[in-house]
Amino acid sequence: METNGEFLYLCDLTDLPEIKGKKYTIDDEEIAVFKIKENVYALSNVCPHQHKAIICDGFLEDNLVVCPAHGWKFRLEDGKQPGNRNGLRSHFVKIRNNKVYIKLAKSKLNW
Ligand code: FES
Incomplete structure (x- = not known):
């Protein structure tokens, strides 16, 4: 698998739809990826909420x-719910030469 430092190659920037999510799976972890402008x-x-x-x-x-499903909201930048409540795990993203690389955040949030 192609890497960039500790980051794994995910996809090309052009593989991601604009203003719409796309699902990837890395190490058995499902990831929702969103592209908004750059x-x-x-x-x-x-x-x-219901896993x-x-x-x-x-x-x-x-x-x-x-x-x-039920409208819970999460910030794109850090996965937290408005009011800084716990939310979704947010992974590190790096873009180089129109390629998207990702590094999985290790810690899981407690619920
Ligand atoms: S499953 Fe209920 S808000 Fe996401």
């Missing part, structure tokens, strides 16, 4: 992704 965000795909793997199908609202 920015790419990678969050856990599993909503902590459904559906965040990639969420709606985007300003800087938030809204779970399509």
